[in-house]
Each structure stands twice: as C-alpha cells, then as structure tokens.
Amino acid sequence: MPQAHESPYAARLVLVLGDDDQASELVSTLADDGLETVRVAAAPEALATLDAVDVSLLVVVEDAVARPTDLFGAAARNGHRPPGLYVGEKTQKLPPGVEQAPSSPEAAAAAVRQRLLAESAADAxxxxxxxxxxxxxxxxxxxxxxxxxxxxxxxxxxxxxxxxxxxxxxxxxxxxxxxxxxxxxNEVEEPDPVDLSEAGSAAADRLTGPDARIVIEAGQSIAADRDLLTLMIENLFWNAVEHGSTHSQTQSADAVGGGTVTIRVVDTENGFAVVDDGPGFESEDPFAWGYTTGDGQGAGLAIVRSIAQAHGWSVSASNDDGARVDVIV
Structure with a gap:
C-alpha cells in the first residue's frame, strides 16, 4: 500500500518573541492549526531557546522589547540563522532572510505557514x-x-x-x-462502484466557460473513489479544451452540433478512455509535472496519473485524430 506523506509542518518548531495580546493570539492561532510553538517574552529567552532546540522559524511580534535587527544579529553571532518573520504594521528595516507580515493573527499565521512550507520544500x-x-x-x-x-x-x-x-x-x-x-x-482505501456516465456528467458540469461538445458513451461501473474519479475526468476535459473556448455542454451519445472540440468518454476492454478531436499531444510524457502547451501550470495530467496510481490503475496517452488517454483499471 502506498505510504501517506506526513504533514509539511511535522517536526517544525516556531519560536515567537512577544509579551502582549497580539503575540498570545498569534500563538493560539498557530496552535489551532496544529503547529508547535514556543513563546518567550524577552530577547535573552529567545537566544537561550535557539541554543537549546532546533527552531524552524523565529517570529518577532511588533512592540517586542528587542528590535528585529538586534535580535537576529545576536542570533547570528551565536551561530543561529533561522528564517525569520516580523509581525507588525510599521515598516522595519529587516536583515536578509527576514520578512514582514501583517499584524492580524490570521494573516500572520498564514505568513508563518507559507514560510514553513517553503522551508519544508527546500529541505525535502x-x-x-x-x-x-x-x-x-x-x-x-x-x-x-x-x-x-x-x-x-x-x-x-x-x-x-x-x-x-x-x-x-x-x-x-x-x-x-x-x-x-x-x-x-496517494491511496484509495475503500473504493465503491461508480457509474462512469454519472462521473463524466458531474465532471462536465464543472466546466464553466470552455466551449466543448462532451459526449458520454461509457456505461460501465468501476470500483473507485467517486470524487477522485470525477476529478480525474474533469482534468482530462480541461486538458482537451485548454486552447480556448467559451461554453460547455453535456450531451448524450447521439448528440449533434457542438463547439470547438468534441470530447468523448468511452468504455474499453480494460477500463475507459477520454478522447478528443483536438491537436493531440506534443510530448512523449504529457503526464509529467509541468507539461503544458499553454499558459497553465502543467498540473492537470499529473493529477490524472496520481489519481490513477492511488487506485492501482495505469494511464497511457496517444494521438489518434486527436488526443486519447486510456485508463486501465
């Protein structure tokens, strides 16, 4: 069974310097988010904490006794250079590696999470x-x-x-x-029988904007997580219409007319496929993270493959008068 990934905040300690209500509210907000925090009231306590434990982020709250430049300078002289955050509305001259965040607890907590996520990705x-x-x-x-x-x-x-x-x-x-x-x-624990026609129709309903003719021909049921299967098909639809359009419509198997691209969901011997009459794929591995022929982030087909892997399925891409993605279940 695939192994679940731990939280990006696991084993991350936030040290907060501040002795007023603003610091208390920030610590409380971070605790509600499940982040481990240590709060101290004075600079000497902060420096002692840096000596004693591994601190992932040092946060200085506005009106703390110590100025940010003095505190981070003293920490650096003691051999500590943790990423830093200054919480306050008054603009401060801050040392390298220290950013400023708004004073509201929610905004400051969001800034803390973003810094920790950046550090987590860098240390991965x-x-x-x-x-x-x-x-x-x-x-x-x-x-x-x-x-x-x-x-x-x-x-x-x-x-x-x-x-x-x-x-x-x-x-x-x-x-x-x-x-x-x-x-x-990356795992699906309890799949249920899901009607492909229902999942395809639900995915089509999420396409607000693009001009596409969507034909749901598939009629079988497969064991899957309903929400993830719908998300998979939705991403395949979006991939087909990413080159531009303005309206979408879901139609039955005998639908006629349509928009800029026709997309079909069909049964296969080993699962199902989503096919379109667009320009097809330009890459040998369109499922790679970052692959895109437009202005997107290239995440859609990577998500498709990840969902397939979570179910124990496989996916393949080919060109056949357009793009075709086969899902082998």
Missing part, C-alpha cells in the same frame, strides 16, 4: 522532491481547511439565493480539500 529529501504532487496536495488541503470554517461563519447569518450560491461554493471547496488530501496520500 530526494523522494519528496520527485513527488511534487504530494507537496501540492498536502499544501492545498491544509490551506483550504484553514479558511473554510471562517468563511462558513461569515456566510451563516446571511439569507437569500446568494447565500445558497456561497454555501455551494464552500461545499465544493470542502470536496477539493478532501481530493487534495487523497492526492497527497
């Missing part, structure tokens, strides 16, 4: 460096969940159709967080 061992989707999945999942609770609290007092749209969007974000988490873990 070769196995993790070769698996950018693991870092991508865990990062997206964590960041989405951090903000979903706050967004729901803000929407709950409201009423009307706009509120329903907002809750629908939040539900989709919650699903994205779950999907990203599954991509990071």
């Amino acid at each position: 061992d070769p196995a993790i460096e070769r698996d950018p989707l693991a870092i991508f999945g865990s990062t997206v999942s964590h960041e989405l969940r951090n903000h979903l609770g706050t967004a729901r609290l803000a929407v709950e007092p409201l009423e009307g159709p706009t509120t329903e749209q907002a809750f629908s969007a939040l539900d989709r974000l919650e699903t994205l967080a779950t999907e990203a988490e599954a991509i990071a873990s």
